[in-house]
Amino acid sequence: MIEIHGIKVPVEKDNSRLEQQICKRLHLKNVPSYQILRRSIDARKKPEIFYQYTVGVNLPNEQQIVKKLNDNNVMLTKVTDYCIPECGEDKMKHHPLVIGAGPAGLFAALLLAQKGYVPIIAERGHCVEERVAEVNSFFSGNPLNPECNVQFGEGGAGTFSDGKLNTQVKDKYGRIRFILETFVRHGAPEDILFDYKPHVGTDKLIEVVRGIRKEIESYGGVFLFDAKVTDIRVLDDHITGVKILHREFETWVECSQVILAIGHSARDTFNMLYERNIPMCAKDFAMGVRVEHPADWINRAMYGDGAAARKLPAAPYKLTHRTQDERGVYSFCMCPGGYVVNASSEDGGTVVNGMSYSGRNGSNSNSAIVVSVKREDFEDGHPLAGMRFQRKLEQRIYKEGGGKVVVQRFADFANRVSTVKLGEISPEIKGDYCLGNVADCLPDFIREGIVEGMEAFEQKIPGFAHEDVLISGVESRTSSPIRIERDKDFVSAVRGIYPCGEGAGYAGGIMSAAIDGMKTAEAVIKKYRPKQEKDNTTG
Numbered sequence: 001m002i003e004i005h006g007i008k009v010p011v012e013k014d015n016s017r018l019e020q021q022i023c024k025r026l027h028l029k030n031v032p033s034y035q036i037l038r039r040s041i042d043a044r045k046k047p048e049i050f051y052q053y054t055v056g057v058n059l060p061n062e063q064q065i066v067k068k069l070n071d072n073n074v075m076l077t078k079v080t081d082y083c084i085p086e087c088g089e090d091k092m093k094h095h096p097l098v099i100g101a102g103p104a105g106l107f108a109a110l111l112l113a114q115k116g117y118v119p120i121i122a123e124r125g126h127c128v129e130e131r132v133a134e135v136n137s138f139f140s141g142n143p144l145n146p147e148c149n150v151q152f153g154e155g156g157a158g159t160f161s162d163g164k165l166n167t168q169v170k171d172k173y174g175r176i177r178f179i180l181e182t183f184v185r186h187g188a189p190e191d192i193l194f195d196y197k198p199h200v201g202t203d204k205l206i207e208v209v210r211g212i213r214k215e216i217e218s219y220g221g222v223f224l225f226d227a228k229v230t231d232i233r234v235l236d237d238h239i240t241g242v243k244i245l246h247r248e249f250e251t252w253v254e255c256s257q258v259i260l261a262i263g264h265s266a267r268d269t270f271n272m273l274y275e276r277n278i279p280m281c282a283k284d285f286a287m288g289v290r291v292e293h294p295a296d297w298i299n300r301a302m303y304g305d306g307a308a309a310r311k312l313p314a315a316p317y318k319l320t321h322r323t324q325d326e327r328g329v330y331s332f333c334m335c336p337g338g339y340v341v342n343a344s345s346e347d348g349g350t351v352v353n354g355m356s357y358s359g360r361n362g363s364n365s366n367s368a369i370v371v372s373v374k375r376e377d378f379e380d381g382h383p384l385a386g387m388r389f390q391r392k393l394e395q396r397i398y399k400e401g402g403g404k405v406v407v408q409r410f411a412d413f414a415n416r417v418s419t420v421k422l423g424e425i426s427p428e429i430k431g432d433y434c435l436g437n438v439a440d441c442l443p444d445f446i447r448e449g450i451v452e453g454m455e456a457f458e459q460k461i462p463g464f465a466h467e468d469v470l471i472s473g474v475e476s477r478t479s480s481p482i483r484i485e486r487d488k489d490f491v492s493a494v495r496g497i498y499p500c501g502e503g504a505g506y507a508g509g510i511m512s513a514a515i516d517g518m519k520t521a522e523a524v525i526k527k528y529r530p531k532q533e534k535d536n537t538t539g
Contacts, residue, residue, distance in 0.1 A: 002026070002062050003077040007053040008042065011308045022055060025074060026065065032057050040196035047306025082174030084115055088527040095120050095531055096257040096524060097242060099229050102156020103510045104501025104517035105261035106212050107179065111521040113219035116530045120253075121221060122244055124228035124266075125153025128209045135160060139430045144344055147228065150353060151265040151345035154225065155209035157477065157502075158510040160343070162335040162356040163200035165192055167511035179514045186211025189358070197316055201358030229269060232258075232276055232497075239496040256496050257528065259520055261513075262503040264480035265345050267387055279485040279493050280383045283505050286332070286478045287393065288370030288450055289438060290340045290352045291410075292427060292470040293463065295365045298336070301461040313337070314360040317367070321456040327372050327445065329453030332478055334367035336360045340472050342405050342431030349394030352405055352472050355430070364428040368475040369457075371449035386481025396441040397474045405433040406441070411467035413439045414451045423468030438473040480505045490523040498524065 007021045019031045026032070038054035056077070059065060066076050098109045101123035112119040124147050125131055131153035134145055146152075150160045165180065180193050183200065187207040192198035200208065213223060226247050233241035233252065241252045262269050274280060295314050302317060303309035314336030321329045338356035345351065354366045378385035400406050407427050408419045418437040427433055439447050450471075458465040483505030490498050500506060500520035507513035 001056045001058055001077050001079055002066060003037065003054060003056050003075050005054050005073040005075075007055065008050040009053065011041070011049050011051055011311050018053060018055075022057065025069075025071070026057065026059075027069070032059055036194040038196060039191075039194050041312065043303050046304035047308060049303060049306070049308040049312065080172060080174040082178035084111055085522050085526050087115065087525055087529040090528045092117070092528040092531040093256045094254055096259065097122065097253065097255045098259045098261060099242070100156070100261035100263055100266075100501070100503070101154045101213075101223070102261060102263050102501065103158055103514040104503075104507065104520070105156075105259065106209070106216070106517070107182075107514040108259050108261060108500065108517035108521040109216050109221055110182070110212060111518055112524065113216045113221040115525055116219070117525075118220040118222070118530070119216070120224065121216070122224045122227040122229060122242075123154055125149070125225065127213070127223070127225050128154040128159065128206050130225075131155070131159070132206060139342065141432055144347060146345060146347060147226070149345050150341060150343040151263065151351075151477065154213065155205060156263055156513075157265065157343070157353070158513075159205050159209060160202055160341060160353070160355050161333060161510075162338060162354065163202060163205045163358075164333070164509065165198040165200065165511050166196070167509060167515070169512050169515055171515070175515050175518050176511065178518070179511065182212065183208050186215070199356070199358075199360075201360070202355050204358045229262075229272075231272060234276065234494055237494055239494055257498070257524055258496060259498045259500055259517075259524070260484065260504060261501040261517060264477055264502045266503055267346070267391070270384060270387060270482055273484065274384060277494075278497065281483050281485065282375050282378060282381070282383050282386045282481060283483045284372060284374050285386060285481045286328070286330075286370035286372050287390065287446055287474065287476050288368055289442075289471045289473045290354060290366050290475055291369050291454070292340060292364045292366045292425060292472070293466075294425060295337045295363060297463045298365045298461065301463065314365060317461060319453075319457045319460060321453045323371075323449050323452050325445070327449050329369065329371050329449050329456075331457075332368040332370050332475075334365070336365045337362040338364070338366055338428075340366050340405065340427065340429045342429070343477065344394075344398075344403075346391070346394070348398055349391060350398040350401060350403060350405065350474065351394055351477055352475055353477065362428050364425070366428075368478065369450055369453060370475060370478055371446045371453070373446075373481075377445070383482060390476040390481060393441060393443075393474050394476055397438065400436050400438075400441050401434050403432075405429055405431055405472050406436040406438050407433050408436060408438045408471045409467060410454065410465060410469040410471055412437075413447075413471045416440060416447075422470075424466075425468045425470050427470050427472070429472070433472070438471050441473060479508050489527070490520045
């Protein structure tokens with residue numbers, strides 16, 4: 001394939017301008033068959049705004065064409081199709097058990113299912129259809145279900161988010177393309193295959209997650225919903241069984257290979273694993289708040305007021321700052337045209353997150369503004385100290401708001417006074433909210449880091465630190481505060497346990513979690529051959 005970089009087309013123009021540019025670059029008279037590989041937005045010369053494309057073209061005599069053109073932006077490239085590795089030789093006694101049906105668990109299970117391993121997937125929450133009803137009920141003011149909420153249930157925490165699929169992971173094996181194509185096959189828009197910052201949206205993610213489950217089931221995979229792991233059994237440093245509370249019944253399931261894709265919020269499971277001597281350690285993470293701006297403010301700052309800007313969807317941003325005391329402050333999980341959501345998962349604690357629908361047409365845009373939390377900030381060196389630190393702040397904000405999302409004007413946040421009246425901006429929140437004092441619920445280093453960061457971001461996006469910008473808290477689940485240790489073969493010191501994904505400390509978003517789930521499944525596949533029913537073993 002010939003890859004052409006740096007093709008710029010004004011956003012007001014249609015694909016005919018792109019095709020003209022392809023012909024011009026390759027010195028062709030007729031438009032060849034082409035594939036858009038990457039598309040990004042270049043707004044550096046606003047109000048003029050361009051789409052910047054990378055395209056792939058298949059032609060005869062490609063090597064000679066590229067050599068003749070002698071253009072650094074026209075080059076030969078090789079497309080790598082993902083291939084599941086061949087099965088190993090060790091005999092698998094039981095069907096593999098995948099714990100958790102978030103991105104890591106689903107893609108681990110998908111590979112295992114496609115290769116004939118017939119995985120069993122245990123998810124503590126509901127299937128995604130029933131989960132949507134449960135979450136909407138909570139948003140409407142009904143009691144929290146600690147087992148099924150924005151954090152727990154089929155699809156994981158990412159289901160109720162913006163559904164961003166970008167990642168910093170470098171991939172030469174085709175895993176990213178495999179994941180994106182799987183999403184498209186099950187209902188995601190095709191532009192995620194080439195957009196620089198692809199997103200799906202909560203409404204579409206629900207359809208995608210259901211489709212992936214149906215595909216796994218078509219290969220024989222079995223899902224157990226409302227099935228929480230409560231204990232494990234270990235013999236001679238190898239896992240032999242998992243106790244599952246499935247609705248009202250608790251039973252032991254014999255197993256030899258267990259993929260732990262439990263997500264970053266499964267605190268009761270972390271406690272159980274620690275008590276069972278599964279090696280783990282505390283890790284750095286980040287905490288902060290959600291900030292809301294009118295989407296029009298962000299759009300003008302990023303794209304200007306020209307005609308081109310009006311043709312573009314709500315604008316994203318990504319911001320970073322280093323504080324005077326050398327802490328990182330950065331935007332996280334930015335949701336253009338989105339909503340703040342009550343993402344709590346424990347009674348007595350309040351957590352916020354952000355989400356967008358596929359249209360990104362909400363009145364406000366929101367983002368987490370978070371400050372790095374280091375292991376030395378914890379009370380002690382205990383592996384679960386970061387988790388306890390998170391919980392303490394969640395409980396403080398819960399007490400402040402009585403379980404509602406607490407909202408505060410930025411000026412009041414900076415001055416540490418309670419907000420009693422809103423200004424120019426009204427919140428867009430899924431769930432009940434109240435006005436109050438978020439600042440006093442945070443430790444000094446987080447509060448001061450947010451204020452310093454917001455004021456620095458004002459220099460990049462005018463209005464970012466406006467006095468009426470809304471702060472809500474607390475954003476505590478950016479990533480896992482724990483790493484469940486594993487070796488180069490993805491295995492714990494307790495053999496047969498494969499920690500993976502965000503909860504185990506090896507990922508930080510939908511894409512990186514899905515990639516890690518694939519890598520973990522590959523490690524199982526390379527070592528074992530599928531259990532055959534004729535083996536007459538218990539499964």
